[in-house]
Amino acid sequence: MMHLRAHLIATPTHDRVRLEILFCFAQALFARNAIERAQHVWSQYLTLWAEIHGRPMPAAAATLTPVNDLGAVGLFITGGSGAGKTFSVRTAIRTASDLFPDYRVPGSSCPIVSIDVPPGCTFRTLGVQVCDAFGYPIRNRATDHDVWARAYDLLNAHDTVLIHFDEAARIRRSKSDNEIVWIRDKLTALTDHGQTPFGIILSGLPEGLSLLERDPQIRRRFRALVSVPELSQSDIEVELPGIIRLYAELAEIAVDVPFQSDFVYRHAHVCGRMLGIAIDLIIEAIGIAVMSTDGTLRIAHFAEVVQRASGWPSDRNPYLCADWQHIDCSKFLDRDTPQPPPPRKR
Known part of the structure; x- marks a missing residue:
C-alpha cells in the first residue's frame, strides 16, 4: 500500500502551507536578485491566494518590490504528533511540481531540500544531514566549519533556495541552552547568507516554537506560523x-x-x-x-x-x-x- 501514501490530498491546511511556501520561495529569490524567476513564483502565489480567498489580493499588497540587502524569510509549521505536518509540507511541494521538480530525488537540483533533524541535534549534525541529503558522506574528524563549508557548496551547486528542517522540535532538545542559541544564530545566518540567502521552513511539535522566543532576529525572519489543527x-x-x-x-x-x-x-x-x-x-x-x-x-x-x-x-x-x-x-x-x-x- 506504499503507493497510496504518495497520493496527494488537498486540505485547507495543505493550501495554507503551499501558499506560505510559495511566499518564502518568492522572497528568497528576490533576496538573491533572481527577479524574473521570483516574479514567476509570485504570480503563482497570487493565483493561489485568490483561489483560497475567492477574490484577488488587494493591489497594495500584490506588488512585491525588490529591496537591496533583503534577507530570505522563514516559515514554521507546527501541530501535534500525527497531525500531518510532514505530509502537508510534502504534499504542498509536490503539488507545485513545476516549481519543485524531482523533489526528494537524490542528487537532483530541486530548489527545496528536506532534512530530517536527528535526535540530539547540533548545528554540526544539521550540516552532516544536509551533506547526506546530497549523497556526500562526512568524515567524523571534519570540523563544524568544514562540514558547513561543504554543505554550503552542495546547496549552491544544486541550486537550493529553500531548506526544510523536519522534526525541528528536536533542535530544542539539544544538550545545552548555549547549543540552542548557537543553532538559532546559525539558522538566522542562513537567511542572510551573502548572495545566496536561504528560505527556512521548520516543521515540528509546538515545543519547537521556543526556538523563536527571546530572539527578535530569528522571530523577525519567521513571518508565518501555520498550525496543523485537529480534525474538526x-x-x-x-x-x-x-x-x-x-x-x-x-x-x-x-x-x-x-x-x-x-x-x-x-x-x-x-x-x-x-x-x-x-x-x-x-x-x-x-x-x-x-x-x-x-x-x-x-x-x-x-x-x-x-x-x-x-x-x-x-x-x-x-x-x-x-x-x-x-x-x-x-x-x-x-x-x-x-x-x-x-x-x-x-
Missing part, C-alpha cells in the same frame, strides 16, 4: 469518508462502511483527531481489505489494525465496542510495546 466536526463527517472512498478507489476495492453511523467518530477517536494518523490507519485497513476474499473494505478491517497493533480484545476495540468513547487510545498511539487497556468499570 466537518473534517470528520465530510472529509474522512471522502478520503476513505478515494484511497479505496485507488486500491481498486469496494467500500462497505456505514458512514452515516458513528464509525467516522470512532475513527477520529482512535487517531486522536490527527489527520496524519487517520490516513495511516485508513491505508493499513485497506491493506488488510485488499487481501480479503471479496476485496471489500469493512469496519472489521479497521478493527483488525487496532487488534494487530495492540492485542486488545473485541470488547475493548474502539471500532467494535459500545463504550468506545471511554477507551484511552493515546496508549495505543504512543506506546512502544502493546499495553492492555484499563479494566472496564462495572
